[in-house]
């Protein structure tokens with residue numbers, strides 16, 4: 001059967017959809033891309049938290065899944081809300097790229113820990129808050145738009161550097177512009193960063209086809225990690241706009257370690273915990289992490305964050 005793949009039309013989104021297309025092709029499945037604009041692509045003059053907390057980059061693709069205009073939707077796992085409506089499901093997560101953030105600049109001498117002050121372009125509440133916490137000497141410049149737009153703004157002098165996900169920078173072939181790889185322990189990524197997710201609507205795709213796609217694309221170790229991270233985010237009822245962070249990693253064959261937490265928007269308060277457990281209990285791991293963070297003052301912090309966004 002021929003598969004219609006729904007994707008946003010940014011270069012990164014199309015790269016990711018073509019990557020999925022290649023994996024399907026290797027299993028003998030043909031496909032085509034259907035480009036769909038989302039609110040997050042069209043509204044560029046407001047921060048994501050102001051546009052709406054959930055589904056900014058996914059809603060229009062989900063609408064097309066439901067009408068049957070597309071068979072699968074390809075998203076950055078990071079952009080997919082942690083709680084999906086009951087008729088929508090994730091059937092695969094690709095093997096994760098290194099999940100860390102990177103500093104991108106034309107100036108090779110810049111470093112976050114270098115002590116000198118410069119301007120970093122980012123629109124992510126997590127990155128702004130972590131920068132305020134760990135690097136208070138730096139300033140941030142609000143910057144929306146796709147990777148190419150941000151690089152153009154960098155070149156036009158709106159900022160001195162960008163803070164971006166390694167995965168996107170690498171997929172776009174901009175590795176040469178990376179001047180620093182940020183440590184996962186301090187700059188813990190957003191839930192799902194570095195993996196690509198396949199979403200389907202229940203009645204429109206046959207079980208056989210769905211299973212075939214899962215077999216070709218899903219990376220089980222990554223999926224176990226993302227289940228833990230997404231359970232954490234679901235318990236916080238957070239979208240991509242709250243300054244939360246979490247990363248699950250395999251410690252050995254049997255165990256997953258999940259570190260994550262919350263940081264206040266001004267960076268003054270940072271809550272972080274690590275939980276370890278078996279992959280079959282990854283959901284519980286995420287839930288436990290969230291409960292621990294909420295109990296340590298995260299509940300009040302979340303209220304505060306929501307009131308300010």
Ligand SMILES: NCc1[nH]cc(CCC(=O)O)c1CC(=O)O
Pocket residue numbers: 076077078079163164165166167168192193194195196
């Ligand atoms: N919200 C934007 C977004 N969504 C996914 C990625 C990068 C690719 C990935 O994490 O898989 C990016 C860009 C960025 O954060 O730098």
